[in-house]
Amino acid sequence: MGKIKALQTSLANKIAAGEVVERPSSVVKELLENSIDAGATEINVEVQEAGVASIRVVDNGSGIEADDLSLVFHRHATSKLYDDDDLFHIRTLGFRGEALASIASVAKVTLQTSTDGIDGYEVYAEEGAILSQKPAKARQGTDISVTNLFYNTPARLKYIKSLYTELGKVTDIMNRMAMSHPEIRMSLISDGKKILQTNGSGRTNEVMAEIYGMKVARDLLHITGETSDYEIDGYIAKPEHSRSNRHYISLFINGRYIKNFVLNKAVVEGYHTLLTIGRYPIVYLNIKMDPILVDVNVHPTKLEVRLSKEDQLYTLIVEKIREAFQDKVLIPKNDLDKHQPKKVLKQFEQQKMAFEERQQASSTTDDREYKSDDKAQQTPIVNETSNTYTPVSQTEPTPVDDVQHTVSSQNAEASDDYEQYAQAQREVLIDMTTSEALEDETPQSVNESTVQDAPRVPYMEIVGQFHGTYIVAQNDTGMFLIDQHAAQERIKYEYFRDKIGEVTNENQNLLIPLTFNFSKDEQLIIEQSRHELEKVGIFLEPFGGYDYIVNSYPIWFPQEEVEEIIKDLIEYVLEHKTANIAKFREEAAIMMSCKKSIKANHYLTKNDMAQLIDQLREMQDPFTCPHGRPIIINFTNYELERLFKRIQ
Template structure:
């Protein structure tokens, strides 16, 4: 008798469940995708004990017809595919027909459903078998309850993490689904407590504010772009909101959340030197494309996909993120609590005008009363002291900041003091009102087109940080980081102009490679020759290099050559642009002012003026901030002058 036999259906489903249903979050993901495919506009998720005890998903979608209920929990039963060609034009989130069969094989499932033309139905499935089917009262849509997850596979149950960890995974899945489908009202309730609730407005940035908070949402920048094959749209947060891991990068293709190393790399390349090494941005990117360009059927959980024309998409992402931050002021403010902050100046102009008019009327009334008991000179002085001049106030309304009188307690200056302005508002502001101090020693020249605002040099702290001020408040400037940025952009330009001239080494460098590395080296030897790295056989597995390009920093030539060869072995290509970029960063760092180096006021002003001429004056090449702003409001709060 033969040894090969076909597995029982229940056993096959449990094996499949090991790939599809890894944890409670996997169940939530699959049921959410089914609800979205059913054209639901409202989806409510309830979990008990982080989904281990029960998961309930209720939607108002199209529902399931009575005649289909017998097949719902069969493996590879789906309404999404009819022919082989359909596999290459997939626009739905679920299509493999594995989810419900896998879930029912490791849990107890109760499903209620109702369509427009039929009465409600209820079925109960346990261990993959349909045990009960009866009519039931149900609203249009589907209500599915999953209980006792992994009750019959205790080996998997013991690998469930803590309840907090599992709830975090569920929350993360719901967050991403909500971002990619902002037009659907989605709520998540855990043990009776609401965790997430979106309004279905269709605005992704509103969903992101619900997830990441208003502080991040306020600093989101919208990006959009097209090629012949791709349409890209999304939001990227300013670099100051970076995180220590890439968990906050959300990429979607045709509304499907995916993970893709190359696209993650494109996002980081887009931020370039705006991010510190080891930091990652908060961003949401949705890519619309013809389904034939993407294969979503390469992994059971459908998280990993294969893309056509990846290079084209890579360049589009890099270009649009760089454009998003190209002309923006990215000077971070310190993290003092801003309880009374007003987000936009324009929202407060009308109130200020009303306050001024009220103040003016009160002054006029005072003026009128005093006419009857004193001379005109006293009256005029009383009016001048009661309100600022109309011309000055009108000027202030045309500017993005107002000179504050921090020691005054009158109502008008108090209303001014409560306003804390965004740097974007300052960028759009008129600069006509600023004093012309460009010729004063120790002042930074004024130019409204630059991303570093006008400021006056005050002094230096520990020979390391430059202190400057303007009407927005106080600024601290890292002098090393500032000169690093200046020199980096200079070296980057100069290195790019250098030809492949080489300089001979007095003592050749010797490199030893393994057999598999030798194959790659031989394959890419011509590319290495083109960038000035000439590898010559030296017997056995050894190669020597007896010259290097003149644009290499002399002291680091050996290190750069090693890096180039290692880059070829790892990435199987030669990236001259990246190598020259790294060289420019290295040279700028070593040749910049160090800490504890004291400068004169005119030297500090000259340094900041040069910084204002750079393309990205807000971060050094390593992504560290160069300038930090302390607003007048924050300084007053530190000294308890404004509570």
Template sequence: MGKIKELQTSLANKIAAGEVVERPGSVVKELLENAIDAKATEINIEVKEAGVQSIRVVDNGTGIQSDDLDLVFHRHATSKLDADDDLFHIRTLGFRGEALASISSVAKVTLQTCTDEEEGQQIYVENGQILERKPAKAKRGTDILVESLFYNTPARLKYIKSLYTELGKITDIVNRMAMSHPDIRISLVSDDKTIIKTNGSGRTNEVMAEIYGMKVAKDLVHISGDTSDYHLEGFVAKPEHSRSNKHYISIFINGRYIKNFLLNKAILEGYHTLLTIGRYPICYINIEMDPILVDVNVHPTKLEVRLSKEDQLFELIVDKIREAFKDRILIPHNDMDKIAQKNKVLDQFEQQKIDFEKRQQQSHLNDTKVAQQQENDEQGDAENNDAKKSGMEYEDSDNMSYQSTTKEDSKIQEQLSNKDGYTKSQREILYDLEHQQLDEKNDDIAEQSDIKGAISKDPSRRVPYMEVVGQVHGTYIIAQNENGMYMIDQHAAQERIKYEYFREKIGEVSNEVQNLLIPLTFHFSKDEMFIIQQHINELDRVGVHLEPFGGNDYIVDSYPVWFPSVEVEEIIKDMIEYVLEHKKVDIKRIREEAAIMMSCKKSIKANHYLKNNEMSDLVDQLRETEDPFTCPHGRPIIINFSNYELERLFKRIM
């Protein structure tokens, strides 16, 4: 008898659910996408215990016809595809017909639905099978209740993180859906507390204000652009609102949230030197294109896509982000209150953790004492009756203390898990910190931001005139004008000045070379040899001539004159490593890095005291640069203390 057999439907559905339904957030995502595809204008989501107990999604969409109810929980049953060609013209968020089948195989599902033409219907499904069907009083649309997630696959529950983490995942999904569909009223309620509620106004920046707060929303800059194949719309936040992880980069294609390494790189390239190394922007970008140019059927979760003409899209994103900041004033304001609040929240959070751990240790000691006392009591004889009685009183006393502590600890533990008890801004700080760890592992507002950008096409006016009044520790220049006080990092300022100078000069030179006194030797493995051979002519054209030296060795005996002479070997090594990794020669990138390197080495350092006229000259030169707000590494050059902030610091105003 053969060994190969066809899997049972229930088992096949559970295997499929492992790809589609990874956690409660996956269920929310699939049901939310179905509601959007059903043309809903209002979607309400309710979760209990971060979705593990229950998830309910109610929409006012078109509903499901009575004749379709028998098929709605079958695998690969869908109304969105008919012929093979439809797979290459997908405009809906869902299309495989796997979501409801996968969900119903690992949860208990109750579905109510009603269309304009028919009365309401209700069905109850377990293990992928419809167990009950009956008429129901229902409004137009669909109401799906998912309960006891993973009740029949307990191993999956092991992979559920803390309830706060799972709720964070759900919130993240709903946030992104709300951004990409601002015309839909979307709400998320967790354990009877409203987390998100959008108004369906159709303005993405209003949704971003709800998610990120008004301070960020007021500093959003609108971007828009077209090529023959792509239309781009979005909002990018000023660099001062950067984050420590990529979590706040939201990219959508035809309204679908996606993750794409190349497009992330394009966004960072657009910000260029405006971001400090290791910092990432807050941004929303939606790309509209013919569906034939994108393949969304490459991953079960549909997060990863395959794009045509990526280079064209890359350049569009880079150009539009650079245009957005080209003429804007980007001097960050000192934010003493936020720093103080963050430190206060973190101190409070850490103290609660310490107190909680101490009480847990004390409870453990008390339990040990009680257990020991009981053991002694059991071994005692009649002479120890008084001691036994005393022990029982001690035990009761300890239990009362333990129960009291446990009750208090439960409250603290809930606070630590759910961040209850904190203000919204405090929760945002803790939410940022948690997502930093998670991610390492895996219009009125527009008008205000446009005005606030303070635009001038004269580069010198992007930095206002200021009078130099002194220097701190030979490192920071102090200046003033009618808007307050400014602190300028003298090293960062001269880095920017020299960087723009070298960048221009390096771009003007030819590929004239200079001989090395001692040739450099490079050894390659066999697979590296094949790559080098493919690109050896390109390297030669940019002035790096690799000459065979026997076996797998090559030598370089000259270098382009625009290389910094003290860094020749390091630059050539970087160029070769870049070719081996990316399979191409990027002369623009090489010249950029050379300009950054030379500007850093040739700029004044900290603890270097300057005369007043030297400081004034430096500030004047900075005002003439193209991007006077950050050094080539993205660190800020100027920080402004407004008159209002200074008066608050000295309690002149409260």
């Protein structure tokens, strides 16, 4: 008797479930995809105990016809594929038909559905088989309840993480689905508490405001671009909102959430030198393409995909992200606003009115009450009713406008009326979208000119230097701190980067050649990489044994630092064993700029400080050093007033 036999259906389903249903969030993902494919415009998800006890997904989609109910829980039964060619033109989120069969093999499933909102049916499945089917009252769409997940696979249940972790996974799936389908109203309720609610307006930035908060949403930049094969559309957050991992990079292909190492790398490369090492951006990017260019059938959960012409897409993403930041002011703003929205707006409206009344009264006040007009402009007046101080200044900006733009969604729960607050958020984002302010918005603290060619670094007056490290400057909007080392590092980096990229034969001969000695293993690396050094103008000539000499150097090398620069570049080659000339040039420029810049505790004259800022103003990216650290920090007048308790 032979040893090979077909697996029992129940066993085969459990094995398939091991690939598809890893945890409660896997169930939510599969059911959400089915609802979206059914054309739903509203999807509500409820979970108990993070989905381990129960998961319920209700949609208003097309529903399931009565004749199809017997195949709903049958393995690999689908309405989305008919022949082999369809596999290469997939435009739906689901297509293999294994989801419901896998879920029903490890949980108890109740399905209610109706195609017209009049005649409905209820199906109950367990152990991968339908146990009952009967007519029932059901509204238009499908209502699926999944209970006792992994009740018959205790080994799988054993590896479920804490309920907090599992709920985080469920929320993450909901967030990404909501971002990729903003036209669908979605909600998530956990143990009776609302976690997520979107309005289905079709605006992705509104969904991102709900997920990440208004502070991030205000600093989103819209990017678009296309090639002959790809079209991208998305939102990227300014570098100041970076995170400690790649989890906040959300990539979608034709509306499907995917994970792709190469595309993640492209996003990070687009932020090059704008983020510090170990920090990653918040990005939403939807990529549209002909389905024939992508294979989504290479992973059981369909998260990983295989792309054609990946290099073309990589270049497009990098270019569009860099273009988005070219004309933007990226001076970090301070997070000093933690108010409840209604209370604060009301309070500052009162202060504004009181301020205007005092300002009007002050214009008729006898000059004898003040020592001088200048001093009068700077004298604070006590607000006895609110116990706060309000400075009298003709140019002082009122804080009301600032507050209206610094309320985050995290304060929504503290608000007395969440719905009114959420509506206010949506109205702000709608205004930003329709006026294209979202793409062009710059921090209010900078007070940029509306002229297109205005410098990105605002005009500022030098006040002095702090600890020989930071330049203190000011203008009408507030105070600025400039890291002198980071500023010169950026200036020198852009200079070296451009010069290293110019492959020319313009070299300066040395009267006395420079001699460099290496070990045997170092000589082997040098011999392999000599052509890379030659591409940046360094020509090493063997001089017997393990010695090399250099007879010339590029004319753009600082004469007093020629030997040190050449030595640094050679050491870089020895350390990295590089064979990538583009990467070598980039890293060499960063290395040279760091070593040749002003160090901390180095005191400068006001003229030197002014000259440094003038040079910084001419840079392509004047807000971060090559390592991604900020160069300029801004404290607005309003923030300083709050720090000193002049306002609340």
